[in-house]
Amino acid sequence: MKQLKDLAKQQKRSMYSLSFTAFVIGCMTVLQALLIVSIVTNIFLEEMPFSAVILQLAALLAVFSVRGLCAYIHGKTGIAMASQAKKQFRQALITQYSHNPVQASIKGQSGQKVTLVTDVVDEIDPYFSKYYPQRILSSIVSIILLAAVVWQNWVSAVIMLVTAPLIPVFMIIIGKKTEKKALQHVEKLTVLAGKFLDSLQGLVTLKLFGKVKEEAALIKKSSIDYRTATMDVLKFAFLSSLVLELISMLGTALIALEVGLRLVIYQNISFFPAFFVLAIAPEFYKTLKDVGSAFHAGKGSMAAAEKIIDELEGSHQTIKWGNKMLSDTACPPSMVLNNLSFTYGEDHFSLHGINAEFEPNSQIAIIGPSGAGKTSLLHLLAGIYKPATGEVLVNDEPLFTYDEREWFDKLIYISQDPYIFSGTIKDNILIACPEKKISENELGTVLEKAGLTELIQQLENGINTSIGEAGRGLSGGEKQRIALARAFLKRPSIILFDEPTVGLDLYTESILQKSIAELAQTATIITVAHRLHTIKQADCILYLEKGTLVGKGTHKELLEQTKDYLTMVEEHQGGAAG
Amino acid sequence: MTELRFVIKLMFIERKDMYISIIYGVLAGLSTVAVFADSGYLVSKAALLPPLYILTIFVALLKLFTVIRAFARYAERYYSHRATFTILSNVRTYFFTKLEPLAPSLFQRFRSGDLLARVVGDVESLQNFFLRVYYPPIVMLVVFLTTVLFTAMFSWPVALILLLGLVITGFCIPFIFAIKQRGIQAKIRQLRTELSTDTTEFLYGFLDLKLYQRLSSKEKKLSQTSDVYIEEQEVKGKKEQLNSAVNHWFSLLTSWSVIALGAYLVSAGEVDGVFLAMLVLISLTVFETAAPMTEVPGYFEDTRHAAERLSSIINEAEKQQELKSNGRLTELDGPPEIECKNVHFCFPGEARPTLTDVSLQLPSGSKTAIVGPSGSGKSTLLHLLLKLYPPSSGTIRIQGQDLAHLDEDQLWKNISPVLQGNHFFYGCVRENLRLAGDNISDDKMNEVLSYVKLDHLSVDSVVLEKGANLSGGEKQRLAIARAMLKKGSLLLLDEPTSSVDPITQQRVMNRLFTGAKDNTIVLISHNLTGLEHMDQIIVMDQGRIIESGTYQELMEMRGYFYRMKMIENGIWGQVQ
Ligand SMILES: Nc1ncnc2c1ncn2[C@@H]1O[C@H](COP(=O)(O)OP(=O)(O)OP(=O)(O)O)[C@@H](O)[C@H]1O
Ligand SMILES: Nc1ncnc2c1ncn2[C@@H]1O[C@H](COP(=O)(O)OP(=O)(O)OP(=O)(O)O)[C@@H](O)[C@H]1O
Numbered sequence A: 001m002k003q004l005k006d007l008a009k010q011q012k013r014s015m016y017s018l019s020f021t022a023f024v025i026g027c028m029t030v031l032q033a034l035l036i037v038s039i040v041t042n043i044f045l046e047e048m049p050f051s052a053v054i055l056q057l058a059a060l061l062a063v064f065s066v067r068g069l070c071a072y073i074h075g076k077t078g079i080a081m082a083s084q085a086k087k088q089f090r091q092a093l094i095t096q097y098s099h100n101p102v103q104a105s106i107k108g109q110s111g112q113k114v115t116l117v118t119d120v121v122d123e124i125d126p127y128f129s130k131y132y133p134q135r136i137l138s139s140i141v142s143i144i145l146l147a148a149v150v151w152q153n154w155v156s157a158v159i160m161l162v163t164a165p166l167i168p169v170f171m172i173i174i175g176k177k178t179e180k181k182a183l184q185h186v187e188k189l190t191v192l193a194g195k196f197l198d199s200l201q202g203l204v205t206l207k208l209f210g211k212v213k214e215e216a217a218l219i220k221k222s223s224i225d226y227r228t229a230t231m232d233v234l235k236f237a238f239l240s241s242l243v244l245e246l247i248s249m250l251g252t253a254l255i256a257l258e259v260g261l262r263l264v265i266y267q268n269i270s271f272f273p274a275f276f277v278l279a280i281a282p283e284f285y286k287t288l289k290d291v292g293s294a295f296h297a298g299k300g301s302m303a304a305a306e307k308i309i310d311e312l313e314g315s316h317q318t319i320k321w322g323n324k325m326l327s328d329t330a331c332p333p334s335m336v337l338n339n340l341s342f343t344y345g346e347d348h349f350s351l352h353g354i355n356a357e358f359e360p361n362s363q364i365a366i367i368g369p370s371g372a373g374k375t376s377l378l379h380l381l382a383g384i385y386k387p388a389t390g391e392v393l394v395n396d397e398p399l400f401t402y403d404e405r406e407w408f409d410k411l412i413y414i415s416q417d418p419y420i421f422s423g424t425i426k427d428n429i430l431i432a433c434p435e436k437k438i439s440e441n442e443l444g445t446v447l448e449k450a451g452l453t454e455l456i457q458q459l460e461n462g463i464n465t466s467i468g469e470a471g472r473g474l475s476g477g478e479k480q481r482i483a484l485a486r487a488f489l490k491r492p493s494i495i496l497f498d499e500p501t502v503g504l505d506l507y508t509e510s511i512l513q514k515s516i517a518e519l520a521q522t523a524t525i526i527t528v529a530h531r532l533h534t535i536k537q538a539d540c541i542l543y544l545e546k547g548t549l550v551g552k553g554t555h556k557e558l559l560e561q562t563k564d565y566l567t568m569v570e571e572h573q574g575g576a577a578g
Numbered sequence B: 001m002t003e004l005r006f007v008i009k010l011m012f013i014e015r016k017d018m019y020i021s022i023i024y025g026v027l028a029g030l031s032t033v034a035v036f037a038d039s040g041y042l043v044s045k046a047a048l049l050p051p052l053y054i055l056t057i058f059v060a061l062l063k064l065f066t067v068i069r070a071f072a073r074y075a076e077r078y079y080s081h082r083a084t085f086t087i088l089s090n091v092r093t094y095f096f097t098k099l100e101p102l103a104p105s106l107f108q109r110f111r112s113g114d115l116l117a118r119v120v121g122d123v124e125s126l127q128n129f130f131l132r133v134y135y136p137p138i139v140m141l142v143v144f145l146t147t148v149l150f151t152a153m154f155s156w157p158v159a160l161i162l163l164l165g166l167v168i169t170g171f172c173i174p175f176i177f178a179i180k181q182r183g184i185q186a187k188i189r190q191l192r193t194e195l196s197t198d199t200t201e202f203l204y205g206f207l208d209l210k211l212y213q214r215l216s217s218k219e220k221k222l223s224q225t226s227d228v229y230i231e232e233q234e235v236k237g238k239k240e241q242l243n244s245a246v247n248h249w250f251s252l253l254t255s256w257s258v259i260a261l262g263a264y265l266v267s268a269g270e271v272d273g274v275f276l277a278m279l280v281l282i283s284l285t286v287f288e289t290a291a292p293m294t295e296v297p298g299y300f301e302d303t304r305h306a307a308e309r310l311s312s313i314i315n316e317a318e319k320q321q322e323l324k325s326n327g328r329l330t331e332l333d334g335p336p337e338i339e340c341k342n343v344h345f346c347f348p349g350e351a352r353p354t355l356t357d358v359s360l361q362l363p364s365g366s367k368t369a370i371v372g373p374s375g376s377g378k379s380t381l382l383h384l385l386l387k388l389y390p391p392s393s394g395t396i397r398i399q400g401q402d403l404a405h406l407d408e409d410q411l412w413k414n415i416s417p418v419l420q421g422n423h424f425f426y427g428c429v430r431e432n433l434r435l436a437g438d439n440i441s442d443d444k445m446n447e448v449l450s451y452v453k454l455d456h457l458s459v460d461s462v463v464l465e466k467g468a469n470l471s472g473g474e475k476q477r478l479a480i481a482r483a484m485l486k487k488g489s490l491l492l493l494d495e496p497t498s499s500v501d502p503i504t505q506q507r508v509m510n511r512l513f514t515g516a517k518d519n520t521i522v523l524i525s526h527n528l529t530g531l532e533h534m535d536q537i538i539v540m541d542q543g544r545i546i547e548s549g550t551y552q553e554l555m556e557m558r559g560y561f562y563r564m565k566m567i568e569n570g571i572w573g574q575v576q
């Protein structure tokens, strides 16, 4: 992502238009002063009749109008530029988030990311709508005004030329100081948002543990920190306008003194240039002051942009897919795990050298103690984690040589904690295969297979009941079944199930087992299970322990070979409930 | 205005800063006008070659006014912003605490991205209420009227024109534009909320979206929303620009009229020419102080709308709050005894009752299991015992006291809950376990972590948002650890180990039951093995209790439980 000033330079046409309007505004300011001064001179000193100034008055009205019109166009241009920049930044963030690998996606707080996309991007606005146009305006107008003063009374121009540079110099000093503060301000805002969203999600937990008050205190601290950061930035902004004000006062006072002395004592200047200079000087300093205050708004934007660029640079290695197509035979592809290893990082969990072969249409079960790496292995099989070494071969070709979309079209993966989206039950099931045309009948069968028919019948709006956030609540098992229905609808050739029947009673489970058996006729199914009875007929069971494959074979073979498996089976029949 | 009541209430806490900013604002405005009046007069006077001391006085005054203006402006800004941002931070905290009573069903009503948008964006835009709506008009009116009075001393027609200009630029034009802009503000806010909710869902549902290859279409939708949002912002910005341009033109027109009229009056001899320059300069500057007026109606509408979105939630929460009772639970001297009598419960808006006529008795120190098909109301019953929802009819008593009359915090102090879905906060293990009590030592935490077989975690281990870097079973065990550390005498466990393998489950549950030997325990489970040791098993179906008794009794009854057990045995019969 480019820096803001490069983005601004890119929009050449806008830059020209800004410069042009600034030029006209500058000229009009001079004309305005000339006209006003000459009217006052004519009436007050020359004591001319009113009719003598009518023409000048008319001209003045025209000057006012042109100046107003140009100011309007000038402002509008800046606003349009801001829109362009905001679009680019937000798009970059959204793209970044959607291309994030799964592992990176869970890092950081969602509230922070959301605020980056919404509020922080919005904060880029002032750079383009305020600071940048004002900078062009001020630089052009101040030169024109200076030239006009040189023409009328060069001594005053010298004073201006001496005092004016104080303003930019001072701004640079202050700008350096505020940079860090502005960045902190953005930082604190995202921290606040991250904290708030996390607390909100855990509100019930906080309540039950009697910690709402303490959490409120933390939120209060977060928002006070944010306030302090805001004030830190503003204090500088106000202080700098105070100083700019004093500098321009100094300038104006010097000019007034000079003009006054020459007018009254030396009498080497007439009323007209004196009044003219006095009318122009405040305009001159004002335009410089304005760029000073816009400068602070611009600094805020720059901090926001920096924060976003930081987030964009933290991009992670994404998985590169090829473009090979899977052959379109009805038969599911074969899969081979070839010395597959994976790690979450040093000192973190890792899977070591896993070798296995899955025939087409076979039923595979992965079991092992909690935390053994079953879910991680499924992620590898699905192609959402990148192996550290080794590879998954699909039809004897490495998985990542295939086309990504093609692969995911052939596969469904019902994860351990499926997300229920805010929408109707129907939307939530159809999400697995959006392009497919689904008839009511087909949907009915799917619901039947997922054991949802009874629930749907009880609902007033049936399948169109909204669920998820801002929708009707569901029981744990009901959510699980809705997620499973996605698989029955899609009927892909590779199915990955992570504990599909968790939270279901034995009866409901047996219905689902039947439906799953039906799916098995046309697909390779790889299931992670803790309920051992659900995997008894698996063609191959992989027994994982601490990231290592310690046993492989059918139920019978494992009972004989793997001691831990035997213990587990025994435990399952006689253990405590849960 | 009722929407803004809570804002004004919170605002008045900071009233000292408010008054100070108003005073300085007036001072700054008046000195600005004075600066220009003075310099206009000065230059005209100088042209008449007056004695030097007069000029010196006016030059000195000029400097005085400028310095006053600079410092007053600084003070005004400093105090007004300090007040405003303190108010905002109060509003945020206030809003969060107000959400609490809505907790169990908060997300059935609102989406998290929406709430986030409210607390960040809507609260942020309230700053304009004080900074742009509330006090600038006061300042501006005072400054303007003083100026008009001052001008009237020299020429009342000029004063009249200024007054007319004020009415047009300060009231008429802003008002007309505010009416024209009415809908757009609400639309922008709406789009912003949409962007926030969609992004939140995008992040929360990321894994599933990825697996179903929906990321690109969602991404497209997000960009579309963003584009529309930005376009609307642009439209609004341009309209505002037009608004201020028109307004500016009218103020210039007023100044022009002052010049024209002034010139006429001077040439007609009705006003002394020496004041002409002064009048002109006054008219040019006084409208600068009036410029903020153009924004007032727009910002008013905007802040009103933002406040409405906040206060609608606050009102709802307050209604809930009224239902809260604060009767005190007499200190429990042992594990509590619980009794439900004819409890009915219906979720709001549901046609069918979720629980029908549930009566049960949990003696002190008893161990009860609740089983039943998915969706039969087990978790709901547990939520009622936790007083997360009140029963529609019937009573629940703990230690003989009606739950409805008890203070919740007091009740919860005695309960160790493990819910079906448990939340983990972004941070480390220690922070998550500390919820159970502030004074738990690291050693104690480590000990309990080893009870639940999480030895590989230390108290400093990182926990990502929602525990995303933990496995399913690890999350459940961490929740059990948290409940164990809390040491409540009533344990309410909702499928606490459904994602844990049998061996670990066995060990963890044994440990839990030994530790809670004397406590009252309610355990919801789908696993029928191991229920032999429970004092009581309750079987639920479709919101009713259909069977209850000990394991033996239920097996002899040959009802639902028996049939389920047969299925289980059948399965295992085949296996062995
Ligand atoms: N994103 C992550 N970063 C770091 N460690 C992780 C991450 N995800 C999982 N782990 C760790 O990897 C190990 C294996 O996790 P995994 O989810 O694969 O286990 P599992 O076998 O599926 O367990 P369960 O049966 O409890 O679901 C666990 O110890 C877990 O804490
Ligand atoms: N917030 C809610 N609003 C309306 N209905 C709800 C809500 N939460 C749950 N229900 C419904 O109430 C019924 C009972 O749900 P509950 O969660 O108590 O079931 P459960 O017995 O715990 O099931 P499971 O074993 O699947 O967890 C279900 O039919 C469910 O759809």
Ligand SMILES: [Mg+2]
Binding pocket: A374, A375, A376, A416, A498, B471, B472, B473
């Ligand atoms: Mg898992």
Ligand SMILES: [Mg+2]
Binding pocket: A475, A476, A477, B378, B379, B380, B420, B494
């Ligand atoms: Mg439940």
